[in-house]
Amino acid sequence: MDTAAKVDALMDGLRADLERLAAIPSVAFPGFPAEPVRQAHDLLVGMLRDVGVERVERIDLPDTAPVIFAEIPPPSPDAPTILLYSHYDVQPPGDEKLWLSPPFEPTPVEGGLRARGIADDKSNVIAHLGMLRAYEGRPPVGVKIVFEGQEEYGSPFDDYPPSDPERFACDAMVIADLGNLRPGTPTLTTGLRGASEVVVEVRTLQEPRHSGEFGGAAPDALLVLLNALSTLHDVHGDVAVAGLRREEWTGTTYTEDEFRDLAGVRDGVPLIGSGSLGERLWSGPAITVIGLDAPSVEHAASAVVPYARAKLNLRFHPRQDAKEAQNLLVEHLRGLRPFGVPLTVTPGDTGPGYEASTGGPAYRAALTALREAWGEDASYVATGGSIPLVNGLARAAPGAEVLLFGAQDSMCNLHAPNERVLFSELRNTVVAMCAFVREYAADFRPGAAA
Known part of the structure; x- marks a missing residue:
């Protein structure tokens, strides 16, 4: 399969589906209507079935939105199984007067689209679906899919996976709830504070x-x-x-000018702390x-x-x-x-925080895949934010490698007014996902995960 050409042929449909999904105000916070969350859930279930996923289930836990769980069996007994995670709920829009366009009307911007939740995390939901479409629903690995519906507010699902380890058993997982350090820079996140x-x-x-x-x-x-x-x-x-x-941070980090711009630091106001930005922000x-x-x-x-x-x-x-x-x-x-x-x-x-192990077959496959998609070697970063579910999934599948990458970028305004996603980052993430499952299936040996 010519991965890049296949993904390019899918992009119009993926963009259209991203617009459909981002137009749904699926805010799972108290005080917001529950119907849009259910609407987003049902739309994704339909998309999964349309791509040929036969097993699509709903996990209902008390006091949380429904979790979509779907599964594609491995094509052979010695093929690995990967778990793909993202979430379909979004942050509230905040003060809508600060938006340049209505937050739930996906609006073109240079190279992409603007809407609440279009980057965090609906772009990554669509990236997972894009990989499945590229393989016509039959990738060279087994796949388990988890689309959560209340990640932004907090959910009892964070602690649920260890209570049902068989359901979440896998050889590697891709947690797609983040993205690149900057547009065009392929990035693997290896730590969460x-x-x-x-x-x-x-x-x-x-x-x-x-x-x-x-x-x-x-x-x-x-x-x-x-x-x-x-x-x-x-x-x-x-x-x-x-x-x-x-500790000293040895990975990639922002330049000071990038960070000042991202944080909105006023001219003439110094940053606080000493040492590298990586130490201050991540380690x-x-x-x-x-x-x-x-x-x-x-x-x-x-x-x-x-x-x-x-x-x-x-x-x-x-x-x-x-x-x-x-x-x-x-x-x-x-x-x-x-x-x-x-x-x-x-x-x-x-x-708790989380620090991923590196060096196993999934990480080798991810490095190859990111290089193929973006044309340069991946950078390693951490994030000061926390994703509580990562620890829950890691406890459920303690032998699985955990990979954190996706279609967002640090400049996408997640949780802020005028959130946007770039088509280049979405397209390259789908290419990387396709290349990852191909490389991982080729390199995988049972029991070889780090």
């Missing part, structure tokens, strides 16, 4: 007291909290909590204050503040234990007594 949340609060007075009469001696809860938060970073902006793991910790309860400036009174609270988000090294990382932050805060005032520290949700 873990995530944890911690709430810290301060109560000092029964109620506010006049700042003129009591300020200077009455303990200001907001001042106490700010003092505590200031200990989390050193003078350079590096995390100062002892024991949180940080080291980050602590962000994501919420603060305190009197607003607009409604401020001349009074000593009696109560203040902050919510912290911790990201930590892919190989650091999640509970260990959270406990290090909790104990750091509990050990403080700003101006002699104790803090109340409450640990919240936590999720």
Whole structure:
């Protein structure tokens, strides 16, 4: 099969199906209608059946949208089985005034399309389908397909696969919920930072007291909290909590100009931290204050503040234990007594990171496939975000190689206004998927996975 020519012949149909799927506002957050999520589910089931997939099932778990599970048996007893994952739900559109076109009306942009969820993750759903179409529903490997319907909000499905390991058993899996470092740069993601949340609060007075009469001696809860938060970073902006793991990053990363543009850093404002961007973003910790309860400036009174609270988000090294990382932050805060005032520290949700093994037959096949699709060797990156399901699938199939690549790119505005996908990235991802299954089937030997 001339892979590139076959995929090029399919692109008009894949684009049309991507537009159909992206036009469905499949937001699975509370407060949004459930019908569009079901509509997206049903559309994908139909697409799978149209390509010849006979076994298509629905996994229904409490308090989550339906998960599509489909399976194509391996063509021979010694052929490998791969699992393909992506999700069909999307983020809410946010402030629609910030969009250049209605978020659920797929709109042409230079080289691609704009719509909410068109990159994250509907482009990758279509990439999986594109591979199946290129092989007319009969690829040279067994295939298990998981299309999740509530990934963006969080789902009990994250922890479900280990309870049903036979269903998810495979030799390799492609988690397509991300993409390239930049357009045109083939990228394998090899690590995911873990995530944890911690709430810290301060109560000092029964109620506010006049700042003129009591300020200077009455303990200001907001001042106490700010003092505590200031200990989390050193003078350079590096995390100062002892024991949180940080290592040199040896893979590819952004240039500083790229990162400043992606993050929207204002002119003249420096980046925080020291060392490479890779260390700061991927192989080291980050602590962000994501919420603060305190009197607003607009409604401020001349009074000593009696109560203040902050919510912290911790990201930590892919190989650091999640509970260990959270406990290090909790104990750091509990050990403080700003101006002699104790803090109340409450640990919240936590999720582990993940670091993939490399060097097995699936990784060799992926490197060959990405080079074939993009015309250059793949770069290795990590991501500061977490994909909790990766750990669930890895526990269900502990011997499987885990590959993370897809049709998104770092500049696609995922979770932001004016999200877009480029046809070049979608086309090349389909080519890479086709080449991957071909190379993996040719190189695979039972028991050879790393």
